[in-house]
Amino acid sequence: MNNNKKKLSPRQCKELLSVLNARFEKNRSRHKDIEWDKVQARLSGNQASAEKLWSLNEMERTGGEPDVVGYDKKTGQYIFYDCSVESPKGRRSVCYDREALESRKAHKPENNAMDMAAAMGIELLTEEQYRELQQLGNFDTKTSSWIITPSDIRKLGGALFADFRYGRVFVYHNGAESYYAARAFRGSLRI
Known part of the structure; x- marks a missing residue:
């Protein structure tokens, strides 16, 4: 029964492919040299x-x-990033990781970015990936997104997040236990 939990019905697959196709066609500049037919065949x-x-x-x-943002010629995988204009609404108000969540004495958020991403089968964007995303449009102009934090920063209690203001990407730090209504995380997935 557990295997069916992470499987879509044929109808859900068809609906998802339709949504992805429409987004792919609407945002051709994100994937100029990629053909939808090949992506769909892979999916x-x-x-x-x-x-x-x-x-x-x-x-x-x-x-x-x-949306598709790239193709890895070495692995033959298509790369998807979260491309919502602002940080994903269904993932906001989360701290960085489980350690941060457990360290809070009061007013704990419901979840944390690292556990949510793992449960979804995706990975948080790195700083480099976040900057690549910003080359495809202006994202997080009113919100911010947690990004993968180097272990030396995390060991000291911090975590990194990024946003786009004043025409440029800013990468900041916060205590990993912090959470805000306008901060979520963006993920990547390779297929």
Whole structure:
């Protein structure tokens, strides 16, 4: 029964592919040299696992608006990022990780970014990936997103987040236990 939990029904797959196709066509500048037919074949064929489609659906369900942003020639994988204009609404008000969540004495958030991403089968964007995303448009102009934090910063209690203000990307730090209504996280998925 547990295996079915991370699998979409045929109807859900069809609906997801329709949404992804429409977004792909609307935002051609994000993937100029990529053809939808090849992406769809990867998503629909034996090459894509049911769990990867489920993860894409989770990205969509939580407001991430996933879209193809690249193709890795070495691995033959398509790369999806959350491309919602602002941080995904269904993932806001979370601290950075479980350690941070457990360290809070009062007013704990419901969840944390690292556990949510793992449960969804995706990874938080790195600083480099976040900067790549910003080359495709202006994201997080009113919100911010947690990004992968180097272990030396995390050991000291901090965590990194980023946003786009005044025409540039800013990377900041906060206590990992902090959380805000306008901060979520953006993920990546390779299929």
